[in-house]
Amino acid sequence: MLARQTLVRAATRASAAAAAPQQARNMATLREIELRLKSVRNIEKITKSMKMIASTKLAKAQRAMNAGKEYGLANSEVFEHVTDTTGGTKLFIVVSSDKGLCGGIHSSVSKATRRALANSPESPLEHDKSVDPASPLVVIGDKSKQQLLRAAGDNLRLTFNQIGRDIPTFADAAAVADLIIRSGVKYDSVVLIYNKFVSAISYAPAAIQVKGEEALKASDAFKTYENEDDATKDLAEFSLANAIFAALTEGHACEQSARRNAMDSASKNATDMIASLQMQYNRGRQAAITNELVDIITGASAL
Template sequence: MPSLKDIKKRIGSVKNTQQITKAMKMVAAAKLRRAQEAAVAARPYAQKLHKVVSHLAQREEADGHPFLSPRGKDRALVLLLTADRGLCGGFNANPSKEAERFIRNNSEGYAHIDLMIIGRKGRDFLRNRVGDKITKVYEDITGNVTFKTAQLIGEDIVLKYEDETYDAVYLIYNAFQSAVVQNVTVEQLLPIQAQEEEKHEADSVDYLYEPSRGEVLADILPKMVEVQLFRALLESNASEQGARMSAMDSASRNASEMIGKLTLQYNRARQAAITKELMEIISGAESIK
């Protein structure tokens, strides 16, 4: 049985840990509000742009632009969005497991699948699971998401697709729903495909191209990739803060329960020690008589 000193020391250690988890929860809550506002604000433009491009993908010929043309099943690129830090529940593990599952399930469909990761936690999780499939890792960008960052990564992806390094590009990330709910999402970035619910609308929509169809497609299709990536980064950032706030709240409650159990154990041990001392005193007094 641990001594009173050991129990008291452990109670102090748990209290110190609880102070840290409470502070981290408050920081995550403050960041969550800003991140959620940014993610929600980006959705209307990204969704409308995706709808327009989906209609174009239905109306245009397959050879109208490389981004609209389905290719073979040779090489695919999976872009995984995680965080650089942990202590956020299953935020990093869930999309990483989905990426591993995607590679395993599509290994027969594609001759080769490469993995590009944003966030060092995704790299740490998959480094020993997928081996040399990890081609590039971006670090230290999830804490401050800007469109310029999404643009640079998007340009890299677009360049690799245009020179036919890859035949398809997929995006895996946590979509923000609430502070306690994040949905792992798998999207196909390239080639661009119309959503099932939008296919029936394509025939009823017509577009006038100015200055020309080729120039409009050459400008809007790469931009769509950058915008969708930027939206996913914002969604992932909001999801990270929500997951961290929820995880730290749970950790603080667990610490409170542990402190209560340790305090009860301390009081019982202290009572047992006092009782033992009283019995020794009484026994000594009785032996003197």
């Protein structure tokens, strides 16, 4: 009888010793899941806050975009009477920004620029396939600058940052145009590549072309009037600033729209992950409790 009790106690201790590492592993796994749940919940709070902020900024950006489009319409009326020449040196201005977390808004204009320089069939310059691959390049925004440095680093002439941190103003566009003209870069026309606002959930890369001073002078419509050289020069500079301002405001609206959509998708993904982790945690906790009950019942039965 004594020997039998001794064997039972030894078996109970052995089973308890074997169960202890398993329980420790379960507790460690549950702790890891709990920490991950906490981390994902914090991320969800951040993405929801960023979505709300982007939604507020989008409304302001759309109002600024509508005002900026008026400048673009004025430009198109000016260049309606200018002879359309596809030749000459083109200066490419890529309109982007310095901030991330907004989907593919920056890679969109970078890809469009590379296609234009390569005279690709998918180039935004649909009617002009005579672009020199060594055309000078000006980039507004650090994100697109980093992407284009690898593909067209030798083409870069000027880069700008800290523009468009808030809603772009005409003063920003005028400063960019003034620095481009003062830099001494030679060009016959300017091509602005930017993101066109299609709707609140979509955008597309687009290009607008601005003729230079020589094209204005050569136009028959402008020769009709006896304009001084300074007037034509000022008109060309003002038209460039107008086009940059219109592209900046529309690109800013696309950025805010893309950021809101990106944060919305991130919030939904975080919610799905929280539900999955919570179910995994509940199952693990239930399994650990079941194992403990089994050990208690087994020990009580043995005694």
